[in-house]
Amino acid sequence: MKFTKIATEEQIEQKWVLIDAEGKTFGRMMTEVATILRGKRKVCWTPNIDCGDYVVIINASKAKFNGLGKINNKEYFSHSGYFGSTKSIKMTELLEKNPEKLFKLAARGMLPKTKLGAKMLKKLKIYAGAEHPHTAQLAK
Numbered sequence: 002m003k004f005t006k007i008a009t010e011e012q013i014e015q016k017w018v019l020i021d022a023e024g025k026t027f028g029r030m031m032t033e034v035a036t037i038l039r040g041k042r043k044v045c046w047t048p049n050i051d052c053g054d055y056v057v058i059i060n061a062s063k064a065k066f067n068g069l070g071k072i073n074n075k076e077y078f079s080h081s082g083y084f085g086s087t088k089s090i091k092m093t094e095l096l097e098k099n100p101e102k103l104f105k106l107a108a109r110g111m112l113p114k115t116k117l118g119a120k121m122l123k124k125l126k127i128y129a130g131a132e133h134p135h136t137a138q139l140a141k
Contacts, residue, residue, distance in 0.1 A: 012045065013051070016055070017055045017138045019139050020034065022060045022061050022063060026065050027066050027067075034056050035111035037053060037056055038054070038056060038108065038112060056124065057128070059128050060128075072092050074091075077090050101127040109122055
């Protein structure tokens with residue numbers, strides 16, 4: 002009888018992954034990022050433990066979007082909890098003003114909606130340009 006080995010947090014080795022978003026399709030890249038953040042490509046993946054790696058995305062403002070209908074029509078809504086406080090922003094405006102938020106929202110939608118998912122999302126670092134302060138971690 003064979004048993005599946007369950008990993009513990011001490012056994013998990015988290016690495017840093019650098020992804021250049023320039024010229025890459027947004028949706029396909031974000032599914033890859035979500036898979037890396039969850040750690041599902043690792044042999045030691047356990048659903049109730051954070052097995053994923055850290056992800057650094059550079060050139061976020063230069064990502065490619067397929068289908069003009071979605072980028073022109075898609076809206077993101079926010080609500081503070083008070084009556085009449087619903088605000089919306091179009092995807093094109095969000096990409097111009099704050100591409101980091103657009104990438105965070107996409108990743109958040111693909112991760113678990115639990116405390117573990119919030120912990121995984123904190124390991125995602127996004128930068129609109131080519132510079133980032135994580136060169137020391139990526140040198141390993």
